[in-house]
Amino acid sequence: MEHVTAFAAVPETVRAFGFFIDGTWRDAAERETMVRRSPAFGRDVTSVALCTRADVDEAVAAARKAFRARSWAGIGGADRAAVLLGVARIIRQRAEELAFWETLETGKPISQSRAEIADAAGHYEYCAGIAQSLSGEAFNTHGDDMFGVVTREPVGVVGLINPWNFPFIVLAERLPYILASGNSVVVKPSEMTSATTLMFADLLKEAGLPDGVYNVVTGTGPVVGQAIAEHRDVDMISFTGSTRTGEAVLKASASNFKKASLELGGKNPQIVFADADLDDAADGVAFGLCFNAGQCCVSGSRLIVEETVAERFQALVLDKLSRIRIGDCLDPETQLGAIVSDQQCEKILGYVKLGEEEGATVACGGNTVAVSGGRFIAPTLLTGVRNDMRVAREEIFGPVLCMITFSTAGEALEIANDSPYGLGASIWTKDIDKALRAMRGVQAGRTWVNTTIAGGPGQPVGGFKQSGIGREGGRMGVEEYTEVKSVHIAIGKRKHWVT
Numbered sequence: 001m002e003h004v005t006a007f008a009a010v011p012e013t014v015r016a017f018g019f020f021i022d023g024t025w026r027d028a029a030e031r032e033t034m035v036r037r038s039p040a041f042g043r044d045v046t047s048v049a050l051c052t053r054a055d056v057d058e059a060v061a062a063a064r065k066a067f068r069a070r071s072w073a074g075i076g077g078a079d080r081a082a083v084l085l086g087v088a089r090i091i092r093q094r095a096e097e098l099a100f101w102e103t104l105e106t107g108k109p110i111s112q113s114r115a116e117i118a119d120a121a122g123h124y125e126y127c128a129g130i131a132q133s134l135s136g137e138a139f140n141t142h143g144d145d146m147f148g149v150v151t152r153e154p155v156g157v158v159g160l161i162n163p164w165n166f167p168f169i170v171l172a173e174r175l176p177y178i179l180a181s182g183n184s185v186v187v188k189p190s191e192m193t194s195a196t197t198l199m200f201a202d203l204l205k206e207a208g209l210p211d212g213v214y215n216v217v218t219g220t221g222p223v224v225g226q227a228i229a230e231h232r233d234v235d236m237i238s239f240t241g242s243t244r245t246g247e248a249v250l251k252a253s254a255s256n257f258k259k260a261s262l263e264l265g266g267k268n269p270q271i272v273f274a275d276a277d278l279d280d281a282a283d284g285v286a287f288g289l290c291f292n293a294g295q296c297c298v299s300g301s302r303l304i305v306e307e308t309v310a311e312r313f314q315a316l317v318l319d320k321l322s323r324i325r326i327g328d329c330l331d332p333e334t335q336l337g338a339i340v341s342d343q344q345c346e347k348i349l350g351y352v353k354l355g356e357e358e359g360a361t362v363a364c365g366g367n368t369v370a371v372s373g374g375r376f377i378a379p380t381l382l383t384g385v386r387n388d389m390r391v392a393r394e395e396i397f398g399p400v401l402c403m404i405t406f407s408t409a410g411e412a413l414e415i416a417n418d419s420p421y422g423l424g425a426s427i428w429t430k431d432i433d434k435a436l437r438a439m440r441g442v443q444a445g446r447t448w449v450n451t452t453i454a455g456g457p458g459q460p461v462g463g464f465k466q467s468g469i470g471r472e473g474g475r476m477g478v479e480e481y482t483e484v485k486s487v488h489i490a491i492g493k494r495k496h497w498v499t
Helices: 053-069 077-093 097-104 110-133 167-172 176-178 195-207 221-230 243-253 278-294 309-320 342-357 407-417 432-441 474-480
Strands: 019-021 022-026 033-036 042-050 135-140 146-154 157-161 182-190 212-217 236-238 260-264 269-272 301-304 361-364 380-383 402-404 424-428 447-449 484-489
Touching: 019 110, 019 195, 022 269, 033 301, 042 097, 042 195, 053 182, 053 212, 053 221, 077 097, 077 110, 077 135, 077 176, 077 195, 097 110, 097 195, 097 402, 110 176, 110 474, 146 424, 157 176, 157 212, 157 221, 167 195, 176 182, 176 474, 182 221, 182 260, 195 212, 221 236, 221 243, 236 243, 243 260, 260 278, 278 309, 278 424, 301 309, 301 407, 309 361, 309 380, 309 402, 342 361, 342 380, 342 402, 402 407, 424 432, 432 447
Parallel strands: 157 182, 157 236, 182 212, 236 260, 269 301, 269 424, 301 402, 380 402, 424 447
Antiparallel strands: 019 022, 019 212, 033 042, 135 146, 146 484, 361 380
16 A cells, blocks of 8 residues: 555656666756656656757667677577566566556556556566467478478567557557567657656566667657668667658658558547447447547547437437546546647647537537646537548547448448548447448458457557558567568589589
8 A cells, every 4th residue: 555655646846767778877968858747737747858869879779789799689589588577577566656657647547557557567478478489480392302491580670669648558569579579679759758668678677688678769759750760770660650750750761671560540430330239339439539538549539320329329428428537647536538738639629620610510528627737628529520521531639529420331331441541440239240241341450349449469450551551469569570581491412503
């Protein structure tokens, strides 16, 4: 109880962080710093260094040195697994501390932060198994004079650029997979939510990760992110964020044709058929909208509901949204968190106004809520939306739900797929045939049936179309960070070409 009590109130002083290179902490020194004001409490909580391109060069050099020294890449899978399991154990030991700082910087409810920290530990435990079982192929099909082998090798130095909305769990959906295959990494967290990524450096070192394998350089995207993306000694880039920024990252990565894995934006449909369990579906829709205050790339932001039950279902959703608990984000009962910045808040409210101008009706919400000195927006439902409206096509990234009706299953899929994005989708029906047809037809890298935003580390994640390239998570997530080498081995005396 004493440990929990220590993280029960907003600290009186700002916690200043340096950055981490080659196993050593570096002070901000003469560099500029950025103070983070908690979006949930309106108080300054952390300060991070705004690093330079020279800092990125140093971090990349440290990662390259560690990779060449084979201090991590050269050890056995069982040894890597021992470290990853140690990381998971330490995460669980320090879960309350990590969740506390995650909530302070992101503004998400403490219950969600705690769940994400617990889920993160699971990724390291899962990858400990993959580290010991990652394998290639053998081809004993070339005749008596040839044997073939396909091996997987670590790609080298990975640049990892992470978003502000899920700093710790997105790190966990990438880092253990990067490490399981033997790579070194340079991480750039968002300058707004860097604390837990920086804190994690000490956890990794305690677990036995060699120096130089994990490096953290804090700062802005245009400086630090750009430098990592275009760096000629970075072998692969992993980026999670907006489609627009992902395009810039992909262009920068062409400097040395580095591999790229991008998880980008989404405008995700929740398709509700008339034969669904409507009470369950309404709860799922409310959760899919309000999870992380809608600041989630797989947020269910388009409600596509069969017209015969639209009026009834709208009433169920409105009832659910009216009972969402908004309050102190350190209170475990709070369900809806804060909006990350003033700019994001203005953007969300601007879309609500735009929706009205386009002909939609604000059925609920559309306003700010004053809680604990923070920045909150009430859950918002826009009805009378057409799929050609900007509010239905553009990523709002807030708790704003656009409701569209359909008459046939074919029309539902047409509406769902009429989007430049293809990240996530949820299907609600009790008809297994209908569910399977919709699951096959919807264009989304992550698809749920009678649930939403659920799952574990075993299955890959990623998007179709402008929602990204590559896959994270699962065995594919480890393989993503490897290079494939095809080897042909001659047996016996060579038959000479020149005689």
